[in-house]
Amino acid sequence: MNLDTRLFLTVNDFAKATAWLHGAVFGYATYGIALFAALLLAGWWSARRQADPARMAAALWAPLGMLLALGLNQPLSAAVGEPRPYSALSGILVLAHPNIDPSFPSDHAVMAGAVTAGGFLVNRTLGWIGTVAALLMAFSRVYIAAHYPQDVLAGLLLGAAVVLLGFLLLRRTLVGLVDRAEHTPLRPVLTAAGDRASAAD
Numbered sequence: 001m002n003l004d005t006r007l008f009l010t011v012n013d014f015a016k017a018t019a020w021l022h023g024a025v026f027g028y029a030t031y032g033i034a035l036f037a038a039l040l041l042a043g044w045w046s047a048r049r050q051a052d053p054a055r056m057a058a059a060l061w062a063p064l065g066m067l068l069a070l071g072l073n074q075p076l077s078a079a080v081g082e083p084r085p086y087s088a089l090s091g092i093l094v095l096a097h098p099n100i101d102p103s104f105p106s107d108h109a110v111m112a113g114a115v116t117a118g119g120f121l122v123n124r125t126l127g128w129i130g131t132v133a134a135l136l137m138a139f140s141r142v143y144i145a146a147h148y149p150q151d152v153l154a155g156l157l158l159g160a161a162v163v164l165l166g167f168l169l170l171r172r173t174l175v176g177l178v179d180r181a182e183h184t185p186l187r188p189v190l191t192a193a194g195d196r197a198s199a200a201d
Contacts, residue, residue, distance in 0.1 A: 004150045008085055009092070011142045011149070016093045021143075026095050029140035032133070033108070036115040039130050040066075043122040051191040053182070055122050057174035058167060062118025065163035069114045070107060073158060077102040085145050095144035106147045109155025112137045117160035121167055 015022070040063050047059035082104040086094040101107075112134035120127030138152035167174070182190050 004148050005089070007149045008142060008145075009089075011139070012085075012092045012145060015095070015143050015145070022095055025140045025143050028136065029096070029108070029144045029146065032137050032140070033111060035133055036112060036130070036137075039115055039119055039126060039133070043119055043126055046123045046126065048190065049192050053175050053178040053190075054171070056190050057171065057178045058118065058121035060178070061167050061170065061174055062115060062121065062163060065118060065166045066111055066114035066159065068166060069110050069159045069162035072162060073105055073107060073110045073155070076158075077105060077107075080104045082148075082151070085148055092145055096146035103147050104151045105155035105158055106138075106141055106151045107155070108141050109134070109138050109147075109152040110159040113156035113159030114163045115159075116156075117163040121163070 015025075040059075043059040043062055044056075047055040081102050084096075084098070084101070084103045085092060086096070086098055112130075116127060116130030116134045119130040134156060138156055141147045141152050142149055178190060181187070
């Protein structure tokens with residue numbers, strides 16, 4: 001038995017002993033993506049209030065980078081073809097709804113890692129909030145027996161890497177696009193500077 005399986009079984013034993021947590025952890029593992037959507041929205045709002053084209057470029061890239069990471073994960077997951085824990089192990093507690101999708105890497109973890117990395121590009125506080133939320137998401141996916149620990153770890157790293165490397169490569173282009181867009185009717189969406197100027201008048 002490898003280390004990854006032993007870690008999974010340790011978490012599964014914890015899940016067996018904490019029936020009072022099942023509802024909350026299952027709910028977060030399934031619907032916690034709404035929190036990450038809220039973090040993306042908060043990143044846009046924060047960048048808009050700061051009136052900084054580079055931060056707005058990062059805020060706009062974060063959801064695009066997340067979608068790119070998820071898109072890249074699909075062929076990777078299919079190529080690896082790792083069975084879900086409940087398909088490979090017997091005698092475990094399964095809280096997840098069984099499906100036939102491959103287990104490695106975890107889509108939920110890819111999404112969480114991508115949003116967290118995007119948060120750090122915009123606002124350090126959002127990044128740290130995202131970090132806590134992402135770690136909880138990773139743990140919850142293992143807790144409900146949807147994934148092994150290596151699945152969620154790989155997902156977090158893949159999501160973060162795609163967003164960070166993508167922004168590094170595209171930063172100049174993205175900032176240029178934001179600069180140009182601020183001279184169009186889109187300006188109120190990109191910066192609150194005009195709002196403050198109007199309030200001062």
